[in-house]
């Protein structure tokens with residue numbers, strides 16, 4: 336049945352000008368026995384848009400009873416030249432910061448939770464050797480990965496997020512004596528020797544800084560793009576700029592900057608205080624010509640949820656915080672979808688001897 340053209344012009348919410356037409360989203364429209372059914376398919380997760388999209392489609396069709404089905408088909412996208420893709424992983428997103436302690440791990444865990452709630456299959460690889468915190472933040476600290484024929488089975492948290500951490504292999508006391516090449520090797524082992532189960536987005540929580548370790552990693556890991564986390568403080572911004580430069584040097588696109596600890600809102604009187612300065616991340620993003628993914632306030636519930644591995648509960652209980660992470664995660668997923676598709680995993684490797 337012909338699709339009503341009125342659907343083509345409907346905007347994808349938070350989609351930066353995308354429409355159902357530009358996304359070729361309407362894959363089927365049918366009317367049978369008085370029932371109307373529309374199937375929309377996207378190249379990114381959209382579960383968080385279900386109510387809005389359903390209402391838009393019903394209003395456009397003038398059919399309150401229309402059934403609107405949302406589907407996502409997330410593909411693998413281009414990485415740096417010459418790197419092999421990881422079995423079971425479509426897209427790797429590096430989460431980095433120049434300076435330590437700015438909230439990179441917090442951002443990783445919450446972006447993972449947001450993407451998962453949006454309907455994506457998500458993995459997290461904790462590469463932060465000197466402070467592996469993902470197992471705690473994602474609520475799997477009491478578990479350890481099973482091994483099967485020399486391969487690791489990532490641990491799954493209650494929301495199905497697949498987690499591997501360098502902290503599962505070594506303890507923090509040992510970590511201080513590890514040198515760059517050892518870290519790089521351990522990380523590659525975790526990435527390539529894990530049985531990732533059809534992961535759409537694997538977020539890699541990198542150690543802070545822009546030294547040899549980060550550079551080696553950005554040259555050896557097939558990364559679709561990076562998210563850089565900073566506080567608005569000058570000292571953090573200088574380092575964040577270095578992190579952006581590093582990614583650009585190795586041809587990894589920076590999907591955006593997330594400003595963390597933007598303001599402190601007094602829970603008693605609601606007064607907003609910019610403890611680390613105002614809008615530093617926003618200005619940095621503008622100067623570097625990369626998107627600002629969001630500005631997250633200093634928040635007690637965020638800190639508490641990270642200490643107790645309760646990102647899912649945080650998102651359920653604090654809709655304002657959840658909305659900031661969801662918007663940042665969606666912008667990241669759109670940036671991934673905008674990259675050229677990678678078909679290398681579809682073709683067998685041809686070896687000429």
Ligand SMILES: Nc1ncnc2c1ncn2[C@@H]1O[C@H](COP(=O)(O)OP(=O)(O)OP(=O)(O)O)[C@@H](O)[C@H]1O
Nearest residue numbers: 435436437438439440441466543632633634638641
């Ligand atoms: N927006 C926030 N509000 C309140 N606490 C926060 C916020 N962001 C991060 N934190 C807390 O600050 C501490 C440091 O955050 P986190 O571990 O995410 O930083 P990091 O940049 O990954 O640090 P590292 O340099 O160790 O890798 C944690 O206790 C975390 O819970």
